[in-house]
Amino acid sequence: MAGKPIPLEDTFGDILRKAMRGTHAGAAHVASAAGIDASAIASWIKDDGVPDEDQARAVARVLHLDPGKLADAALARWHPPVIALPDVRHHPQRPHPSNGYVFFIEGGRRAALVDPAGVPGNLLRVLRDGDFGLEYILVTHKHADHCDATADVASAFPAAKIVMHELDAHAIGSLASKALPVKDGDDLPFGDGVHIRMLHTPGHTDGSSSFVFRSTVFTGDTLFAASVGGAFGDASTYGDILNSVRSKIFSLPEDTVVMPGHGPPTTVALEKAHNPFFSD
Ligand SMILES: [Fe+2]
Numbered sequence: 718m719a720g721k722p723i724p725l726e727d728t729f730g731d732i733l734r735k736a737m738r739g740t741h742a743g744a745a746h747v748a749s750a751a752g753i754d755a756s757a758i759a760s761w762i763k764d765d766g767v768p769d770e771d772q773a774r775a776v777a778r779v780l781h782l783d784p785g786k787l788a789d790a791a792l793a794r795w796h797p798p799v800i801a802l803p804d805v806r807h808h809p810q811r812p813h814p815s816n817g818y819v820f821f822i823e824g825g826r827r828a829a830l831v832d833p834a835g836v837p838g839n840l841l842r843v844l845r846d847g848d849f850g851l852e853y854i855l856v857t858h859k860h861a862d863h864c865d866a867t868a869d870v871a872s873a874f875p876a877a878k879i880v881m882h883e884l885d886a887h888a889i890g891s892l893a894s895k896a897l898p899v900k901d902g903d904d905l906p907f908g909d910g911v912h913i914r915m916l917h918t919p920g921h922t923d924g925s926s927s928f929v930f931r932s933t934v935f936t937g938d939t940l941f942a943a944s945v946g947g948a949f950g951d952a953s954t955y956g957d958i959l960n961s962v963r964s965k966i967f968s969l970p971e972d973t974v975v976m977p978g979h980g981p982p983t984t985v986a987l988e989k990a991h992n993p994f995f996s997d
Pocket of ligand 1: 858860863921938946
């Protein structure tokens with residue numbers, strides 16, 4: 718059933734700021750290289766106004782973004798269609814602005830939670846209302862809005878296995894020692910003939926991970942509809958996040974549904990066609 722469209726996570730200003738930071742391009746450089754007044758760039762970063770088509774294309778060329786797709790972002794010309802799947806439930810992680818998901822097989826007898834965060838009572842209600850047999854607690858990365866309820870969920874579901882990349886696992890404290898030691902490409906058994914594949918997708922954080930279940934990938938803050946997460950890694954970089962998306966997410970089948978940590982769902986094909994950080 719189609720619900721209400723979720724707004725895109727990133728504004729034009731967010732995209733501009735991420736690309737400038739990632740490419741170490743200051744406003745003065747972008748302005749002179751694109752032939753635009755520096756004060757306009759400074760305003761757009763703050764979401765005070767947006768460029769016109771030609772200005773957006775000029776900025777994109779300086780920042781190695783896709784000109785047509787960045788112009789679409791500036792002029793709000795694209796939004797993914799509403800996507801809902803029968804074997805994935807979304808819940809807001811209030812008070813955080815992040816997305817949580819439960820996916821399941823066998824009518825919910827086997828289930829996995831993506832990102833235990835927010836008010837624990839909210840999560841436990843989602844899990845109990847669905848009568849889910851929780852087998853996995855999957856954590857995409859170390860930021861609090863994706864993992865601050867890990868201890869509460871783990872104590873309510875002691876048989877559930879925690880899956881989190883070792884480079885980020887310090888964020889869950891002593892539970893880190895209980896997390897499965899996963900690495901890129903590992904398949905976690907999930908019922909008869911079903912697996913959950915863990916992909917190491919560094920860049921937003923060093924241990925950022927995505928999880929593939931059937932034809933859905935949960936990308937955390939690595940890939941959003943029409944944007945990417947900020948590059949906040951200690952060792953990994955803006956280049957790494959772009960490379961993670963290109964090599965690990967965009968190599969999945971085109972019709973793979975992307976369920977991100979923020980903003981609306983999308984698909985691999987739609988992101989290849991509309992995400993300004995990637996050119997064809
Ligand atoms: Fe994050």
